Amino acid sequence: MSIRFICDSTCDYTQQQAEELGITLVPLKVLFGEEEYYDGVDIKPEAFYEKLESSEELPTTSQPSPEAFLAYFREAKEAGDDVICILLASRLSGTCQSALVAKDIVEYDRIYIVDSMQATLGTQLLIERAFALQKEGKNAEQIVGALEEDKKKVCIYLIVDTLLYLQKGGRLSAAGMAVGSALNLKPVLAVRYGEVKVAGLARGQKGAWDKLFKAMEKEGGMNEAMGYNLGFTGKKECLDDFARFVKGRLGSGYKKTVAVGSVIGVHVGPGANALAVFLN
Incomplete structure (x- = not known):
């Protein structure tokens, strides 16, 4: 039994960084009019800002659907692993809600959804706190309990x-x-x-x-x-x-x-x- 970490793309780890850390990234979408991009996959930050500066209207973002989480949750359930999802602030996006819906579909209690109340470099502080707690020997439930307090700071x-x-x-x-x-x-x-x-x-x-x-x-x-x-x-x-x-x-x-x-x-x-x- 192990702990699987899942985050959305707004934590702003690169794909390479996520792979090295063992994090699964679920991307949000960025929409410039009818043009649609997967955040961090089809469009990287530097290209995003170049496009933003030349755009007359602000782009919009779209949360992942519950289906984006389902395969990862099912794999964890079959393996008997714990899952800790550390996701974009629920007041900024419906990403947490999508993950909760997917958890209900899979019917697996050992999936933990953490509303980071953060984004980007703030979320990274919280994720790395989770890894530090794991190294101390804490189990998934203990890690999540600590994160729920730490995120307020x-x-x-x-x-x-x-x-x-x-x-x-x-x-x-x-x-x-x-x-x-x-x-x-x-x-x-x-x-x-x-x-x-x-x-x-x-x-x-x-x-x-x-x-x-x-x-x-x-x-x-x-x-x-x-x-x-x-x-x-x-x-x-x-x-x-x-x-x-x-x-x-x-x-x-x-x-x-x-x-x-x-x-x-x-x-x-x-x-x-x-x-x-x-x-x-």
Whole structure:
């Protein structure tokens, strides 16, 4: 008996990374009008952002159907293995619901569906926490119990390069867009409990970096023992200055850099910087 890990594509592991970790990835779809792509399979992050910049309308995303999970669940049931599914926040997508429907069809109690309440580099923190618990000898039920508590502490902070995509997606009025752009305001967003909220506004890039750390400190600060991930949208070069700043402030604890995919990227656009942490 072993534990099988299944995640959806919005965790933003590459296919190679997922294979090396032993994770099965179930892709979401990205739709530009009538053009349909499997996230991370038919369209990679860099190509997505290039297409996003040239698109007049925002693309949409589509959750996997229950059928996308069925074969994996049936294989696990036949093998007598446990399954831990760590999936995109249910407030952002119906992916968790599709997996729950598939579990009901298969009728196998040893499938555990975890609503990560996160996406992208935040989900990766939670997945790697699961692997650490497995190495400690924890069984599937114990791992899931710990994740259900740990996920409440995971937060992604994002600094957006432009207000355009927030305005296109209806999260910012045209008036707010005009004022924000005129004042060179950069929004600091926070993803926690499955919601994307504005944690603050700052003038200029360095002001946004300081605002991010103030927002994090207000929530209790980073749990240094758990480490942190960095992320970016678009081209990796946009992260360089932010990465130096974060590493200077946080010192040790850096784990990895993640190319943020389409689900968060569709709302923030290219050029965003991100930091994912476990809060105290």
